Amino acid sequence: MNALQNGLSLSGITKSFGETDALNGVSFEVSCQEIVVVLGPSGSGKSTLLAVIAGLETPDKGDVLWDGKLLTHTPPYQRGFGLMFQDYALFPHMRVAENVAFGLRMNAFSKSEAARRTAEMLKLVGLAGFEERDVNTLSGGEQQRVALARSLAPQPRLLMLDEPLGALDRNLRERLILDLRDILRRVQQTAIYVTHDQQEAFILADKVVVMNAGKVEQVGSPLEIYRRPASLFVARFLGLSNLFPGMIISQEGKSFVKTCLGIFPSAAQLTGAVTVLLRPDSVHLDGQHSGRLEGRIREATFRGNTSRLLVETNGLSMEFEFLSSTPLPPVGAQVQLSFDPQEAIQIMPPDQ
Secondary structure, three states: OOOOOOEEEEEEEEEEEOOEEEEEEEEEEEEOOOEEEEEOOOOOOHHHHHHHHHOOOOOOEEEEEEOOEEOOOOOHHHOOEEEEOOOOOOOOOOEHHHHHHHHHHHOOOOHHHHHHHHHHHHHHOOOOOOOOOEHHHOOHHHHHHHHHHHHHOOOOOEEEEEOOOOOOOHHHHHHHHHHHHHHHHHOOOOEEEEEOOHHHHHHHOOEEEEEEOOEEEEEEOHHHHHHOOOOHHHHHHOOOOOEEEEEEEEEOOEEEEEEOOEEEEOOOOOOOEEEEEEOOOOEEOOOOOOEEEEEEEEEEEEEOOEEEEEEEEOOEEEEEEEEOOOOOOOOOOEEEEEEOHHHHEEEEOOOO
């Protein structure tokens, strides 16, 4: 892999702890001013990856580069990177301004410059006037903002955030992730954000890196990841459960996939047995499309803007989403659905 000349490059990063492979050949890039979200379940290697990038861990194999220059053996304090943790790690004996200014003093900012920069950062995160507040009296959201201000104050060339909203309740997290996205983009901060929450990832990211068991499963924009998951793991992790077997066949020189729901055109570069994904949000309560299925509604769930139907068809239990404004048949009714195979069907390698 050619190293990125303006940002971070990871090439073949491998790290083991005893017999456990925490990272296995991880490679991707973070361009300057780009927000990259590393998304995956617990144990996928996300936090270990941040530790390697920060210089807190040395990889067994692979290279960490910034602007094309090797950093693998550069100590953490010389990398110019910032790291923000889930627990914020605020100093309880210091006031808000002292917490924010801590990194500035460590970086030899003058007293006046540190005060100016501290006030600037607190205004940026919506805490102007909080300089003399005791951090122990702040709410969880306010503490998170102080930690962010402290992380941004020294102007790190890369900011890494390790599940920074994980300790907050869902409603507060949803509000703060939007604020965080706005702040990072306003200051044009290059950032890596680690989370297990796909909603956070899709809201925040310019680019998403999906990890599983120490490996990169897929890299792409939020839309690419959601619309075209590259593996069964990614599909299942995103909650796309309408997966069933198929077989690639050839008819009159064209490729098709044969399934329990019918035979559909295939553009996949695959042969033999495959797994087919039917997207839950791409079906319609009409007969206007060539793909058809019929089944019985077993369950209906209201989810705010959408309603989800569990439909039994051809021996399968499948979930489908509709706007809540869509009139739906009652539970127990037979339902006929249609879909555009090119939009709704994705063909992937078979389950292992």
